[in-house]
Amino acid sequence: MILTHFNPELPVTLACDASPYGLGAVISYRYPNGSDRPIAFASRSLAPAEKNYSQIDKEALGIIWGIKKFHSYLYGRKFKLITDHQPLIYIFNSEKGVSVTASARLQRYSLFLSGYEYEIEFRGTAKHANADSLSRLPLKSTEVDTSLKMVESFHIAQMEAIPVSNKQVQQETRNDRVLGLITTFTQDGWNTIHKDGEYAPYYSRRNELTVHQGCLMWGVRVIIPSKLRSQVLGQIHEGHLGVVKMKALARSFVWWPGIDQDIEKLAKACNGCQQNQNSPKGAPLNAWEWPSKPWDRVHIDFAGPFLGSMFLIMVDAHSKWPEVIKMKNITSESTINVLRTIFSRNGIPSRIVSDNGPQFTSQEFENFMQLNGI
Ligand SMILES: [Zn+2]
Known part of the structure; x- marks a missing residue:
């Protein structure tokens, strides 16, 4: 040749x-x-x-x-x-x-x-x-071929992330009357006889179904056979995340017809989930900019009671230098006295940031601030 x-x-x-x-x-x-x-x-x-x-x-x-x-x-x-x-x-x-x-x-x-x-x-x-x-x-x-290996290992990772083994899914998919048929259709082609009733949710997704290691997948999600659904549902429910988060969690790994309704029913019947559902969203964090020099902006608050005492805490935003003063009481008057001693040591800051507690909003305190030009 x-x-x-x-x-x-x-x-x-x-x-x-x-x-x-x-x-x-x-x-x-x-x-x-x-x-x-x-x-x-x-x-x-x-x-x-x-x-x-x-x-x-x-x-x-x-x-x-x-x-x-x-x-x-x-x-x-x-x-x-x-x-x-x-x-x-x-x-x-x-x-x-x-x-x-x-x-x-x-x-x-x-x-x-x-x-x-x-x-x-x-x-x-x-x-x-x-x-x-x-x-x-x-x-x-x-x-x-490494790229194809990566695709395989992605599917394997998806299966490993779910709480039942892929062997179980494989076996129950085979045993499941509907999923068994769907697997055959997915591999050999669909017919229009099986497009209604319990087959409808699969028929409408037929272009997105694949078989991987004997398990049916819808896109990246493993289709869980009916026998294993309550077990998977139980795992999703762990932690009582509430209906929205549970759905999101399920959506990244598993699917079966009516999974959303199953999750809703579960969350409705569960006190823990109800509480999580109603807790308000955390307020977005407001990042303070970092002052360019020390003692430019100080943050002030009270901590305690701890071992029977209250503490005034003052932190410099530039250096993170803390001042922690034990206080007998936290009236405006004693707060002002403590601040006087701190300012005499460290100088007067340009700004003081507080949570607007009663000590910091009293007329007395405002007069003191004005006097110091803060
Ligand atoms: Zn719950």
Whole structure:
């Protein structure tokens, strides 16, 4: 076999194939007489997890890997994608767009492929010999695709965050009469017989449903089978966050038809949640600007009673210097006396900030402030 040099004038073909243990790809030029002459070859072994893929997923993986491998030859130009796997021709048909019923993995692959301009072409195994034999005699390396791994681990993280194990969800999804059917529809296609009644909430979301490790997902949320719902609800209820926060918490991880109503019912019947529901929103914090010099602005308040005494606390906003004075009583008169001693030591501040307690709003106190020019 003779390799040829790169020639941007000639049409490019990429042939990909997968065997039970490896992937192979050949990038070639198509000469005017119809013959393909290879530019480069590549092959790799399947990682253990990839060996468990269905054949169609393996073939699809081969295409994605081949395109990534030869990205610099393919990106931004038209090329022919050649596979010996007939179903992929329909699934990855760039003109039709991705079928919404394709598996989550194939959907992600299609999304990746949408970045390229290609026509997909079927070629029987006999003519597909190059890529086919490469996939059967792969190089030892596996170089698992990290971006796809990240997607997988995101789904796994979503499942780990919920209070039931993905094994449980998997099993109960299978056992659940409705979810079992929905799983089949999601994988094999929907029919209009099952679009009403208990199927309606799923039917209306059918384009957003995927199956991941035997669990149904709506977007990023795991669909909880009916048997596990009260358990998950119990977990969401922990902490008595009130109906709004519970809904928000649920929304990031789980879903089932009527989950919002279930949460509302739960919160209504619970005293703890009612209290949280009614507590007012915290006032927004008003940040004071930092004064440029010490003793420019001081904050004043009383603390206590502590061990039978009250304390006047004064803090300089610039240096955080505290003055803490034990007081027998907290009348305006004794407050003024204490301030006199502090001011005689530290000078008179430009501003005093208080909570407008009665000591700080009395006529006496205001006269004292005016006298000091504060
Ligand atoms: Zn509660």
